Amino acid sequence: MFHKTGGMRRVAESTVRRLSLYLRLLEEFEEKGIDTVSSGALASLGGTTSAQVRKDLSFFGSFGKRGLGYPVPELASRIREILGLNRRYRVALIGAGKIGSALVQYRGFRARGFDIVSIFDVDPTKVGHRWNGLTVLDAAELETELARQPVDMAVLVTPAEAAQGVADRLTKLGVKAILNFAPVQLAVAEDVVVKTVNLALELETLSYALANR
Amino acid sequence: MFHKTGGMRRVAESTVRRLSLYLRLLEEFEEKGIDTVSSGALASLGGTTSAQVRKDLSFFGSFGKRGLGYPVPELASRIREILGLNRRYRVALIGAGKIGSALVQYRGFRARGFDIVSIFDVDPTKVGHRWNGLTVLDAAELETELARQPVDMAVLVTPAEAAQGVADRLTKLGVKAILNFAPVQLAVAEDVVVKTVNLALELETLSYALANR
DNA sequence: GTTTGTGAAACGATTCACAGCT
DNA sequence: AGCTGTGAATCGTTTCACAAAC
Numbered sequence: 188m189f190h191k192t193g194g195m196r197r198v199a200e201s202t203v204r205r206l207s208l209y210l211r212l213l214e215e216f217e218e219k220g221i222d223t224v225s226s227g228a229l230a231s232l233g234g235t236t237s238a239q240v241r242k243d244l245s246f247f248g249s250f251g252k253r254g255l256g257y258p259v260p261e262l263a264s265r266i267r268e269i270l271g272l273n274r275r276y277r278v279a280l281i282g283a284g285k286i287g288s289a290l291v292q293y294r295g296f297r298a299r300g301f302d303i304v305s306i307f308d309v310d311p312t313k314v315g316h317r318w319n320g321l322t323v324l325d326a327a328e329l330e331t332e333l334a335r336q337p338v339d340m341a342v343l344v345t346p347a348e349a350a351q352g353v354a355d356r357l358t359k360l361g362v363k364a365i366l367n368f369a370p371v372q373l374a375v376a377e378d379v380v381v382k383t384v385n386l387a388l389e390l391e392t393l394s395y396a397l398a399n400r
Numbered sequence: 401m402f403h404k405t406g407g408m409r410r411v412a413e414s415t416v417r418r419l420s421l422y423l424r425l426l427e428e429f430e431e432k433g434i435d436t437v438s439s440g441a442l443a444s445l446g447g448t449t450s451a452q453v454r455k456d457l458s459f460f461g462s463f464g465k466r467g468l469g470y471p472v473p474e475l476a477s478r479i480r481e482i483l484g485l486n487r488r489y490r491v492a493l494i495g496a497g498k499i500g501s502a503l504v505q506y507r508g509f510r511a512r513g514f515d516i517v518s519i520f521d522v523d524p525t526k527v528g529h530r531w532n533g534l535t536v537l538d539a540a541e542l543e544t545e546l547a548r549q550p551v552d553m554a555v556l557v558t559p560a561e562a563a564q565g566v567a568d569r570l571t572k573l574g575v576k577a578i579l580n581f582a583p584v585q586l587a588v589a590e591d592v593v594v595k596t597v598n599l600a601l602e603l604e605t606l607s608y609a610l611a612n613r
Numbered sequence: 614g615t616t617t618g619t620g621a622a623a624c625g626a627t628t629c630a631c632a633g634c635t
Numbered sequence: 636a637g638c639t640g641t642g643a644a645t646c647g648t649t650t651c652a653c654a655a656a657c
Binding site: 622627629 | 636637638639640641642643644645646647648649650651652653654655656657
Binding site: 225245253 | 636637638639640641
């Protein structure tokens with residue numbers, strides 16, 4: 188038995204994503220004062236199967252009571268710990284365009300522990316403006332500012348052409364996690380984790396589905 | 401051989417997503433006037449392997465010349481066809497909040513053939529305002545407006561609590577594809593395709609990665 | 614000589630099914 | 636009696652490896 192302590196074997200990304208989903212459901216149960224939940228209940232709300240829920244959780248330990256289910260607050264707390272959510276993260280936003288501006292204001296990030304602490308852009312008409320209590324800085328100041336105020340993650344919202352260059356500078360500055368909205372595949376050292384979200388691509392999976400039926 | 405015509409077997413979502421990625425790369429090659437590309441070249445730029453590229457394409461036909469590679473414009477055109485991108489799509493946006501406002505202005509959608517043609521919100525302070533040439537309509541008018549001006553897809557950017565109700569109304573109106581930004585798992589009839597994008601969840605996969613190394 | 618197209622092998626994730634607790 | 640935890644079976648995806656085409 189090697190749960191958490193000891194050499195954690197690689198857990199599938201799909202498992203991690205479902206964990207995150209279960210957490211949201213557990214927090215709803217918590218608010219309603221429900222204190223026990225079965226894998227079946229979690230599954231039907233989360234759009235999976237009870238076996239999947241149990242298997243997902245079993246990678247990290249055994250949290251349930253047979254015949255009963257899972258204790259809501261304990262399980263929620265344990266998932267927060269697994270996902271690294273029992274702390275806050277300092278996040279830099281690079282690119283003060285349309286999507287960037289939405290993300291700074293997006294409450295979902297802060298609610299989940301992600302604080303945008305600095306904003307950068309190359310556009311001189313944007314630099315100096317206050318956004319949600321933060322001054323947009325010149326992208327040229329990336330190095331000096333992140334030296335002064337290091338961050339845990341960066342959200343990249345630059346045009347495609349600029350993204351790789353910025354990613355290189357960020358990783359040189361020690362940033363180990365990047366959420367990338369630019370429609371390019373970033374090349375980074377293997378100790379850096381990148382998640383790319385491509386909005387147009389999501390619509391394309393829908394058009395594929397519509398076209399192929 | 402049953403490529404495209406004939407009973408197309410189920411193609412994995414991961415394959416469709418990569419196709420979309422290859423298309424973007426092919427379009428870059430097209431602009432540069434490069435007219436032949438190998439699976440290896442596509443693979444290294446797309447972050448996969450050449451075998452993966454060939455397998456992905458082989459689901460839909462054989463487009464390459466052995467010893468040579470793939471003809472760029474033909475392959476691009478064929479992928480557009482597969483993804484259903486040789487037409488434009490009419491899209492309704494429901495929710496004129498922070499993210500909604502970014503999406504209306506986002507050029508990536510229009511560039512890819514997705515036209516936002518109507519915007520709805522329940523907030524009376526938003527209704528009536530012009531946004532990027534469109535008037536924000538009261539969500540109560542969803543039925544009358546979509547009867548007048550039907551859409552192919554909807555982008556849902558409502559709070560979590562409202563999302564399922566709106567999804568029900570949309571599907572009743574015949575909408576068969578929904579891009580959902582609300583952090584809930586939507587339940588829909590099985591002829592409706594839903595893609596959920598959960599921004600906070602993406603950051604959580606990053607915090608998981610940071611916490612587990 | 615190079616690169617495709619594709620069966621076969623390897624790998625990985627999900628589902629099954631049931632023993633073991635409560 | 637009910638629900639978890641988990642090996643074993645199944646299913647799906649990726650990688651290998653090579654014959655066929657240019």
